Amino acid sequence: MSKFYKLMWYDTRRGRLLSWAANKKDANIRKREILSEYKNKPKDYERPVEITEIDIPTDKGGLARWLDRNLNKDNG
Numbered sequence: 001m002s003k004f005y006k007l008m009w010y011d012t013r014r015g016r017l018l019s020w021a022a023n024k025k026d027a028n029i030r031k032r033e034i035l036s037e038y039k040n041k042p043k044d045y046e047r048p049v050e051i052t053e054i055d056i057p058t059d060k061g062g063l064a065r066w067l068d069r070n071l072n073k074d075n076g
Contacts, residue, residue, distance in 0.1 A: 001055040001056065001057055001058065001062075002055070002056050002057075002058050003023075003053055003054070003055055003056075004020055004021065004022060004053075004054045004056055005020065005021040005022075005023070005024060005026070005027035005051055005052070005053055005054070006018060006019075006020055006051070006052045006054050007019040007020070007021065007027060007030055007031060007034065007049055007050070007051055008049070008050045008052070009034060009045070009046075009047060009048065009049040009050070010045075010046035010047040011044050011045065011046060012043065012044050012045075012046050013044055019034070024051075024053075027051050028051075031049045031051060034049050035049065
């Protein structure tokens with residue numbers, strides 16, 4: 001398993017947004033960048049940035065099962 005960090009926040013115009021980071025330090029840096037992006041448009045920023053630690057399998061079979069459980073809907 002590899003640890004990744006999922007950042008999730010809500011934009012009033014674009015809905016739920018995600019960003020991924022490879023480590024906690026990068027996740028916190030990305031969070032500050034996101035907050036900076038909304039500094040001049042606070043009405044678009046609906047909810048705080050949440051950081052969630054995610055364990056993602058590194059073997060092909062485990063990854064396929066993880067993707068099926070977590071990303072099995074069409075957003076298009």
